[in-house]
Amino acid sequence: MIDFRRVRELWQRLHVTVRDAPLGVALMVTSFLPALQNNGTQLGDLPARPFDELAVVAIALQCLPLAVRRQWPAVSIGLVSLGFALDQVRVYHTVAGTALAFALISAGAHLERGRRVVVVLLSAAYVTLAVVLTRLGSTEGPEGFTVFYLVLVLAWCSGAWLRSTRIAEAERRRAVAEATRTAERTRIARELHDVVTHHVTAMVVQAEAARYLTAAPERLDATLSAVTDTGRRAISDLRHLLNLLNPDHDGAGAAHVRAPSIGDLRELVEQTRQAGQPVELTEAGEPAGTAGSAEFVAYRVVQESLTNALKHAHGSRTAVSVRHGEKEITVEVTTEGSGSAAGSPGGSGRGLAGLRERVDALGGEFSADRRAGGGFVVRARIPAGNPA
Numbered sequence: 001m002i003d004f005r006r007v008r009e010l011w012q013r014l015h016v017t018v019r020d021a022p023l024g025v026a027l028m029v030t031s032f033l034p035a036l037q038n039n040g041t042q043l044g045d046l047p048a049r050p051f052d053e054l055a056v057v058a059i060a061l062q063c064l065p066l067a068v069r070r071q072w073p074a075v076s077i078g079l080v081s082l083g084f085a086l087d088q089v090r091v092y093h094t095v096a097g098t099a100l101a102f103a104l105i106s107a108g109a110h111l112e113r114g115r116r117v118v119v120v121l122l123s124a125a126y127v128t129l130a131v132v133l134t135r136l137g138s139t140e141g142p143e144g145f146t147v148f149y150l151v152l153v154l155a156w157c158s159g160a161w162l163r164s165t166r167i168a169e170a171e172r173r174r175a176v177a178e179a180t181r182t183a184e185r186t187r188i189a190r191e192l193h194d195v196v197t198h199h200v201t202a203m204v205v206q207a208e209a210a211r212y213l214t215a216a217p218e219r220l221d222a223t224l225s226a227v228t229d230t231g232r233r234a235i236s237d238l239r240h241l242l243n244l245l246n247p248d249h250d251g252a253g254a255a256h257v258r259a260p261s262i263g264d265l266r267e268l269v270e271q272t273r274q275a276g277q278p279v280e281l282t283e284a285g286e287p288a289g290t291a292g293s294a295e296f297v298a299y300r301v302v303q304e305s306l307t308n309a310l311k312h313a314h315g316s317r318t319a320v321s322v323r324h325g326e327k328e329i330t331v332e333v334t335t336e337g338s339g340s341a342a343g344s345p346g347g348s349g350r351g352l353a354g355l356r357e358r359v360d361a362l363g364g365e366f367s368a369d370r371r372a373g374g375g376f377v378v379r380a381r382i383p384a385g386n387p388a
Contacts, residue, residue, distance in 0.1 A: 011100070023102065024066030031059045031085050031096040041087075041097030043148055045140050046132035049091045058086040061097040062290040068366065069106035074118060079106040081122060089136070096165040101155045108159020109166070119156070126152070169377050190354040192238075194300055197351060200234065201310050202275040203227050211246065262287060262329065265302060269320065272306045276319050279306065285324030297358045298329045301366075304351045305333035305378045313337040313375070324384075331380045334371070355380070 011019065030036060034300040038048035061083025080103040105247055110119060130145045137180040207227055208309045260268075287295065304318055309318045316337040323330040352368050355378075364382040371377050 011043065016070050020069055020071075023068035024063040024099065025241045027066070027096050028063035028115045031063070031094040033095075036095050037041045038093050039094045041084075041094040042093045042102075043088045043093075043129075043140065043145075044138035045144070046091045046133065046136060046138055048093050048385045051092060054072070054090055055092045055094065056084065058083050058092055059092065059094055062087065062094070062099040066099055066102055066106075069103055070110050073103075073107040073109075073111040074114070077111075077118065077122070079105045082127060085125070088129065089132060100152070104152055104155040104160040105162070108156040109162040110159075122205075123149075129332045130304055172332055190300075190358070193354060194303055196234065196238070197304075197307050202271060203231060203234075205277075205310050205314055212223070242320055253348050260296065260299045260303075262298045262324075262330045264299060265320070266323065268299070268303055270305065272310065272318075275310055276315060277306065277310050278315070279309075279316070282319070283324070284322070287324045287329075294329050294362060294364075297355075297362060297364075297382050298331050300376065301331045301355055302333060302359065303352070303356055303381075305335070307351070309333075309335040315373045316375070326384075328384055331378075331382070333378045335377070336375045352378075 031040070032051075037051060042048075062080050063083075064078040065083075080099050084097055084100045087097055106117065126149055130140075130309040133140065265281060265283070269279045272279050302322070306318065306320070309316065313335045316335055318336070319332075319334045321330075321332045321334075355368075356366045359380050359382055362383055364380060366380045367379075368376070368378045
């Protein structure tokens with residue numbers, strides 16, 4: 001059984017000249033069929049003439065250049081036009097005259113440079129041909145020549161439309177590719193921000209605390225161990241993200257690296273406690289089995305909120321509340337404190353802006369505001385059921 005898909009793939013691999021040649025060959029063979037001689041394109045309405053040696057030249061000039069109509073469109077349309085003029089002046093009226101339309105369409109579609117010059121030259125050549133045919137006794141009249149010229153213009157315009165469509169499609173694909181690259185860079189930038197900011201902030205806070213524990217060796221040792229563990233986790237996460245940036249990365253090597261989810265909150269909270277931040281975690285409801293990316297976003301909301309608490313309200317009580325519903329996950333992180341430090345989201349605000357974009361992408365709601373009595377509260381409602 002013929003595998004047409006395989007045949008098509010093999011055909012597409014051939015050089016463009018090889019793929020374009022069959023049309024010209026078919027027109028050339030058809031032109032020599034006795035039943036079709038003198039039954040081709042007739043411009044000038046002159047009596048037909050029997051085929052002779054020049055007829056072979058005229059047919060060859062019109063048909064063979066079609067093989068390069070896409071590779072060298074200017075050469076193709078020039079030779080075909082010359083063959084067409086010879087065909088009409090010698091009054092052979094061959095089927096090969098149809099090649100002019102194909103050459104015009106291809107020139108309009110694939111000619112890149114000198115398009116206006118080619119149009120002017122072709123139009124001038126057509127006027128010259130009309131004058132010569134008239135002197136040879138043509139009864140076509142101005143109306144007939146004009147109508148035929150408009151048909152040729154239509155063929156060129158058809159090719160020009162194909163060209164503009166092709167350019168627009170290529171531009172659309174470039175725009176989609178650029179948007180995809182931008183979105184991927186943005187996603188990785190968010191991941192880097194979340195991972196680096198959280199881990200490094202915890203390490204800085206722990207290192208600062210270690211300076212005051214020289215009189216308590218046991219606590220100092222525990223604090224330094226926590227700094228070491230945090231650093232190792234940061235390195236592991238960074239390696240995973242850098243692997244994603246590797247052009248040769250196929251994802252197989254990261255199969256063992258699981259994206260954090262809402263189920264990792266207890267470990268996250270414990271890490272924050274080790275950094276000296278009093279955190280209370282409250283969970284209600286059962287996680288949905290199809291929460292998907294909602295769990296990942298919920299985890300990032302809590303992570304960024306705890307990072308900000310460490311940076312700007314270190315030592316202040318922080319409460320994390322997570323409620324699992326059938327259709328959504330609700331997160332609320334409240335940090336106590338007073339003054340601008342507790343109420344500041346911190347830094348450039350990139351972290352909170354990234355959270356808002358992530359939540360909005362899932363159709364949820366996000367807010368980050370100062371509390372009336374001091375402190376800061378982050379709330380997020382994240383629709384569940386969005387597979388990762």
